[in-house]
Amino acid sequence: MTFQQIRYFCTVAKLENISESARRHQIPQPAMSKSISGLESKLGVKLFLRYGNSLKLTEEGRDFYRYAQRVITVIDDAVAAVQKQKEKTTITIQINSTRHIFIKFLRKFMREHSTVDFVIDFNHRTESLNRGEQTTSYMFQIGTFMPMNYLDKSVPLMEEPFLLAVNKDSPFAFRDSVSIKELVNEHFISQPDGTYLSRYFFQCCKANGVKPNIRVYCNESKYICDLINSGIGIGMVPACSWADMLSSDVKLVRIQEMETVLIQRLFWDSNRYLTHEAQVFMQELIAFYKGIVVPHY
Numbered sequence: 011m012t013f014q015q016i017r018y019f020c021t022v023a024k025l026e027n028i029s030e031s032a033r034r035h036q037i038p039q040p041a042m043s044k045s046i047s048g049l050e051s052k053l054g055v056k057l058f059l060r061y062g063n064s065l066k067l068t069e070e071g072r073d074f075y076r077y078a079q080r081v082i083t084v085i086d087d088a089v090a091a092v093q094k095q096k097e098k099t100t101i102t103i104q105i106n107s108t109r110h111i112f113i114k115f116l117r118k119f120m121r122e123h124s125t126v127d128f129v130i131d132f133n134h135r136t137e138s139l140n141r142g143e144q145t146t147s148y149m150f151q152i153g154t155f156m157p158m159n160y161l162d163k164s165v166p167l168m169e170e171p172f173l174l175a176v177n178k179d180s181p182f183a184f185r186d187s188v189s190i191k192e193l194v195n196e197h198f199i200s201q202p203d204g205t206y207l208s209r210y211f212f213q214c215c216k217a218n219g220v221k222p223n224i225r226v227y228c229n230e231s232k233y234i235c236d237l238i239n240s241g242i243g244i245g246m247v248p249a250c251s252w253a254d255m256l257s258s259d260v261k262l263v264r265i266q267e268m269e270t271v272l273i274q275r276l277f278w279d280s281n282r283y284l285t286h287e288a289q290v291f292m293q294e295l296i297a298f299y300k301g302i303v304v305p306h307y
């Protein structure tokens with residue numbers, strides 16, 4: 011088994027096509043097929059299921075792909091470590107929360123650092139990072155929890171309360187706080203069950219014997235805010251990181267039984283080589299978030 015075979019395998023896994031993968035690496039299609047067959051023979055398992063011109067990873071193929079990507083990342087990092095005079099640094103990052111805050115930081119950072127490019131996943135999907143030979147291993151991730159176990163280090167960026175967002179015409183708009191029990195007849199807009207924000211809310215409801223009236227489930231923060239802005243319903247939102255998406259007609263109110271504070275964190279892989287530019291990015295990102303004034307409720 012060679013490193014080149016592993017790189018070829020990862021490309022085929024991404025593109026799901028032998029001919030396109032061969033063109034990507036500028037080799038004949040039979041050579042690419044032979045490389046994949048040789049890898050399967052060496053491992054003693056089928057890595058792909060073939061459907062005409064398309065290929066899909068088998069269960070064993072998915073397992074091998076997950077670790078093979080890490081091999082490529084480590085080798086690429088090793089090359090970067092000894093080629094420190096590269097003109098460009100590419101930072102890969104997944105943004106699971108505080109998207110609008112991050113974009114403000116990014117605008118400032120990119121103006122000041124013209125040699126840094128970014129591959130950003132705003133969609134929670136690793137395949138959205140695939141670009142040519144770019145692997146899907148992130149250098150950094152921003153969120154409230156660690157979705158990838160290889161991101162083994164973290165630092166808190168900011169803390170923010172989790173509040174009820176209501177339209178200005180709501181009878182609760184002029185209150186500083188409400189009881190969860192007063193909301194039994196309200197129409198709620200919520201993320202799907204099991205998402206990190208809805209989990210806090212449903213736990214609070216259950217603990218207080220309340221069954222919320224969820225009229226709309228939505229998995230995208232922007233559209234949850236749009237629905238609340240339109241007056242269709244009320245919903246729980248992070249007070250700071252979603253603030254830019256809420257209109258001036260929306261008021262934030264504290265739920266008395268819910269003292270949840272969301273801790274937004276920066277995660278990174280301590281085993282990865284970070285260029286000087288990547289280290290500067292991390293330092294400036296932390297400083298930017300620390301400078302955000304979070305309102306108290």
